[in-house]
Amino acid sequence: MPKKNDFIIVGGGLVGCLASLILSKKNYTICLVEKKTFKHIISDYFTPLSLTINTIQFLKKNNLWDSSYIKANEIKELTVKLFNSFNVVRFCSDDLHREELGSVVDKSSFLSYLIDHCKKSKNINIVDEADAYIDNVTSPIKLSQTQSKLTITGDYLIVTDGANSQFAKNLNMERHSFDYDQTSYMFNTNYQHLSKGAFQIFSRKGIFAILPFNDNSVSIVASIYNEFIDHFAFESENANFDMLETELAPYLRGIDKPKLIYKYPLNTSRLVAWSKQNVIFLGNSSQLIHPFGAQGFNFAADCIQVISDKSEDLLLDGEFNPEILNIINKKRNTLLKRIDFTSSALMRNSFSANVCSSVFSRTINLSSTLRRSFLKKIVGMN
Secondary structure: OOOEEEEEEEOOOHHHHHHHHHHHHOOOOEEEEOOOOOOOOOOOOOOEEEEEHHHHHHHHHOOOOOOOOOOEEEEOEEEEEEOOOOOEEEEEHHHHOOOOOEEEEEHHHHHHHHHHHHHHOOOEEEEOOOOEEOOOOOOOEEEEEOOOOOEEEEEEEEEOOOOOOHHHHHOOOOEEEEEEEEEEEEEEEEOOOOOOEEEEEEEOOEEEEEEEEEOOEEEEEEEEEHHHHHHHOOOOOOOOHHHHHHHHOOOOOOOEEEEEEEEEEEEEEEEOOOEEOOEEEOHHHOEOOOHHHOOHHHHHHHHHHHHHHOHHHOEEOOEEOHHHHHHHHHHHHHHHHHHHHHHHHOOOOOHHHHHHHHHHHHHHHHOHHHHHHHHHHHOOOO
């Protein structure tokens, strides 16, 4: 008989690793299942991930933060430009009486750091290069590997295997699809004139972010409306970086040696319900949202924090405690409504979106109370 675990966690990415580590600290036994090889990641590129104040505090509280290992850059200022130079909102750490608004970390070094911790934990059993599947939800839950006769058993299952979750399909979880009609591109480029500042720019061609990497480099995330993709031609030898500089003006001039790191279409989906009996879905398995707010991992970390805080009451009569699931569900609904409002009210180049942008920027700039309240939400400050 295979050993039964308290939890099976599917997906060895950031969310799966963090959930495994937090539950293992509560003395639960974990089987962490990863489809690929579970190993330290070596990358020459900086892939930015924005972490909120709340996420960083949670990591530090659980001794999962090491600035000498994780490549990170503190954000002290955030500038948001909505369509034109008249609608600009500038935030700084002094608005919250803090030293920073958050950090931009290198995803590869951060994930490698969590992977190393998972490998050292006595409560985490790692099964990698495993294409596992589930037929139904029973107690105990059983996962079978496609390539072998190995069966993994556990009382509860946490799924973090991505937007097109095979487990969600196997369990017939209903989902809603969203097409933002955009394609997201991420570049690293040499640049020496940003200091502790990040920029978010909304324009009729797309949504753009400038994120500081170090004293000599920045990352640019450009989510381009598909009708303008050929105008930028990022994947051709005649890439139009002059047009990109125009969109980023006046915050960045002179894009030097840009390197395309990734691209992906923003055709996303989210589950209608994120839990089913002994199974919960976290991260992109539950909701894949527009990256302009970098909310995905931070929200997953927030859910894991609820699980950590309520670990003694997490389980009830052989299932997840419905009261705890309800807390997370309220957080999820609030976040998704905020994302949906922002995408409909501020993202499009329409008359209504421009009016909303103007009203929003003027209100935030005139009211210190609303400004502080809004800033607390976007930086994840409890």
